[in-house]
Amino acid sequence: MTPHNEADKCDYADTVLLPGDPQRAEWMAETFLEAPRCINRRRGALGFTGLFGGKPVSIQATGIGVSSFLIYAHELLEHFGARTLIRTGTCGSLTAKAKLRSLVISQSAQAESAQSGQVFGLYGPAGPDPALLACALAKAAELGIDHCAGLTVCSDIFYHPEGRGRFADAQAAGALVVDMETSALYRIAAHFGARALSMCVVVDHIETGELTGYSERQALFTDMSRLALAVAAES
Numbered sequence: 001m002t003p004h005n006e007a008d009k010c011d012y013a014d015t016v017l018l019p020g021d022p023q024r025a026e027w028m029a030e031t032f033l034e035a036p037r038c039i040n041r042r043r044g045a046l047g048f049t050g051l052f053g054g055k056p057v058s059i060q061a062t063g064i065g066v067s068s069f070l071i072y073a074h075e076l077l078e079h080f081g082a083r084t085l086i087r088t089g090t091c092g093s094l095t096a097k098a099k100l101r102s103l104v105i106s107q108s109a110q111a112e113s114a115q116s117g118q119v120f121g122l123y124g125p126a127g128p129d130p131a132l133l134a135c136a137l138a139k140a141a142e143l144g145i146d147h148c149a150g151l152t153v154c155s156d157i158f159y160h161p162e163g164r165g166r167f168a169d170a171q172a173a174g175a176l177v178v179d180m181e182t183s184a185l186y187r188i189a190a191h192f193g194a195r196a197l198s199m200c201v202v203v204d205h206i207e208t209g210e211l212t213g214y215s216e217r218q219a220l221f222t223d224m225s226r227l228a229l230a231v232a233a234e235s
């Protein structure tokens, strides 16, 4: 038990999938895990453990943004003994290469701004675990999942007064998408000597203004869940 999580120490599997949204956590657990058990309801940040391919896997919602994310990730790594964290998120596309509704695997991540840089300065720069990344790329091809891989920019602010213009530098640096947690995931996992990978479904397009509807999203999460669990099963 921690201030934010009522689970017992032994309730989490070594491998934990991390969606931001508790409804996504519940849907993934009920749809894909055998014998899912809800192990955390505190603050509505739902956590589950069940079996996938005979192997224990957990799914824990992390909320929105780095501050919330780091609380759940820290407690999973330090208190609950998680060794592999796989983010199953959503993101906004910054380029035609990352199509609406497709899956983007974060090969690298950077903070949006100096402000984010200060937050992330607590932990050194880091990327995905190379073996998890290679496994995800191979499995995505094997499962026929529409995906691309590249740089994710990690922002602290969803509604920003400067709007999408603020991503010009990130776009020039080749960023495919923006989310609000991936850089923090890579950095905190490296700090604790754990392995991490982030994959996100593109739910809106910053350049074209295209949007998906919330009710459509569960269908969009099927491929991401299949891929994340295939990686978890091999990890």
Ligand SMILES: O=P(O)(O)O[C@H]1O[C@H](CO)[C@@H](O)[C@H]1O
Pocket: 019, 020, 021, 063, 064, 065, 088, 089, 090, 091, 158, 179, 180, 181
């Ligand atoms: O859908 P999740 O996983 O929460 O991820 C994305 O969605 C939220 C913003 O709508 C941020 O947390 C962002 O990173």
Ligand SMILES: O=c1cc[nH]c(=O)[nH]1
Pocket: 090, 091, 092, 093, 158, 178, 179, 180, 203, 204
């Ligand atoms: O535009 C978006 C969409 C999802 N998540 C983000 O952080 N930004």
